[in-house]
Amino acid sequence: MDFQLSEHQEMLKSTVREFVAKECPRQMVRKWDEEHVFPKEVFDKLKKLGLMGVIIPTEYGGMGGNIMDYTVIVEELARSSFWGLASYFNAVTMYGADMILHCGNEEQKKHYLPKLAKGELLFAYGITEPDSGSDAAAARTMATEQGDNFVLNGTKMFITLADKADYTITLARTDKNAPKHKGLSLFIVDTKSKGYSAKPLKKMGGFTDTTCEVVYDNVVVPRSNVLGGPEAVNFGWQLLISTLETEHLEVAANSLGYAQATFDDALAYAKERKAFGQTIGKFQAISHMLAEMAVDLHLARLCVYQLACLRDANKPCFQEACMAKLTATECWTNMAHRAMQIFGGYSLMYDYDIQRSLRDSYILLIGGGTRQIQKNMIAKSLGL
Ligand SMILES: Cc1cc2nc3c(=O)[nH]c(=O)nc-3n(C[C@H](O)[C@H](O)[C@H](O)COP(=O)(O)OP(=O)(O)OC[C@H]3O[C@@H](n4cnc5c(N)ncnc54)[C@H](O)[C@@H]3O)c2cc1C
Missing domain, CATH: 2.40.110.10 (Butyryl-CoA Dehydrogenase, subunit A, domain 2)
Known part of the structure; x- marks a missing residue:
């Protein structure tokens, strides 16, 4: 299986990355979180990029993209560490577009999909x-x-x-x-x-x-x-049940992006923070923690991308969906726990992003089916 992103997917990735860098600077993400505010104007700008219709076929006004395109976009949106942005995006693309596309009749598709493609409806x-x-x-x-x-x-x-x-x-x-x-x-x-x-x-x-x-x-x-x-x-x-695999993919792809953001922050901090006359990343206890975090991230990405490829190929992937959901959500929570240690006392401060990562990570660990439920389903698929 080839996980190489296509030229189009690389373009989607850099479009979202540039958007996030410009419209969602970290100090604003922190402020919105502290004030419990969702800046609608940022979401309106995201709509203008035309990404809301990513998985909607062109005959209904969408981009006609596939699940891998969606995955690339979600991962990058979540990498902003801005919870609300990915959440609102999913309200349009998953709970709206994917549900209507896969479960709706023709009349419902004609009625809702063109509006969803423009980001005019939230579900x-x-x-x-x-x-x-x-x-x-x-x-x-x-x-x-x-x-x-x-x-x-x-x-x-x-x-x-x-x-x-x-x-x-x-x-x-x-x-x-x-x-x-x-x-x-x-x-x-x-x-x-x-x-x-x-x-x-x-x-x-x-x-x-x-x-x-x-x-x-x-x-x-x-x-x-x-x-x-x-x-x-x-x-x-x-x-x-027929939409469960895509729902698990959505949760897993989000977790992957957030985990990547947490890893980026922890790595940068380990290279900069000094103790006992050297940067803390030089201590084996810290560098091994970062090495383990890099491995976890890599495994989560493989699980998520493989699931996206299987979905795009219309292959059965229920077991892989549960594995991706479990792996990516645990990856993020474990990433946040380890980043808390790397940031020391600063990890608890609202001026830093690690406490937010830890708090937010528990939502995806539970939402869409807990780790125990994923394990039950994996065990069932093993004939147990
Ligand atoms: C922030 C947030 C957003 C959410 N958004 C949505 C949403 O948009 N739409 C929606 O429909 N739901 C949503 N949920 C609900 C979420 O999907 C449920 O919370 C989740 O499925 C767990 O259900 P529960 O909280 O009732 O826990 P319970 O089912 O009561 O489980 C409690 C504990 O018992 C364990 N348990 C239960 N049954 C078994 C079993 N058979 N074997 C082993 N262990 C078991 C669970 O793993 C868990 O540890 C959201 C939840 C949160 C926290």
Whole structure:
């Protein structure tokens, strides 16, 4: 398998790198994090680069790119260490474009994809509930048929950008008598609907996006907004599983970019900070730590790029998706833990970026499926 980036991918990489250097300087990223602010104007400038439609086919107004193109962009965006930028980008490209492209019917693709390609719509992904995270199919949110509509009642938990999104893709039970995985459907819920409310929760990281509790109080959703069309009623779980590999890739590619940023910072610091008359990188304890960090990063990148290649080749890759999610998210958290040691006392200071990296890294370790769940799925794929 050849992981050499194409000329086009190199161009995408340098476009994003230049954008980040100009629009997201580190002192501003730090300030936005401290003030819990997402600078909309920066995101508007990113939209103008035309990257929002990266995976959307040209007939729907997109770039017609592949998953590797997407991966290269996300890795570079995350390398800015600016949480909100990659998060908003994913709200358009993954929870919007990828879900509609792979699960939507033709009418839904024609309606949503051209707007998503311009970055005009934000989507949230409403799966987790207060009583069901890892066990997502145990969702209790109910969708009851009423003529040409469904009426949704229930609560979702930890939903990224659910208060900012135009639509929240919502997993709800449409047949309470069917076996657990069979009576579920996905709905494209307009967040302006009466009875929909999203309340941001206080959290320890990811300050430049929001994580919400969402309440559905008799929210009326037209039958035409069943993701995949009316014939997809009760097939929501199967649709969701079909997108899991790309969702894992998204989390892994983000983690890779953030881990790279943390590594870059730690390496630069080790070459500059002096103790006992020499730079700390000369101490074997520190240099070995950096060597291990470089190895972890390399392994994570191989896992992520291999997964992107397998997805682009339409090859089965469920096991590789779980491995990439596990490897890249652990890589970032472990990277941040070691960088904390390299930066010593400064690592805890808000004027430095390492504490932010550590705080943010835990989100991707848990979001999209914990390490225990990834290991369960890998073990299952081994026939255990
Ligand atoms: C900041 C943030 C953003 C998020 N964004 C979204 C979003 O946009 N949309 C969305 O739908 N969800 C989102 N989530 C939810 C996230 O996907 C869940 O938190 C995650 O899947 C874990 O679910 P839980 O928190 O309910 O933990 P639980 O499922 O209660 O798990 C608790 C612990 O038990 C372990 N455990 C559970 N079952 C097993 C098992 N079978 N074997 C071994 N161990 C097990 C888990 O690994 C974990 O250690 C977000 C979460 C966070 C923190």
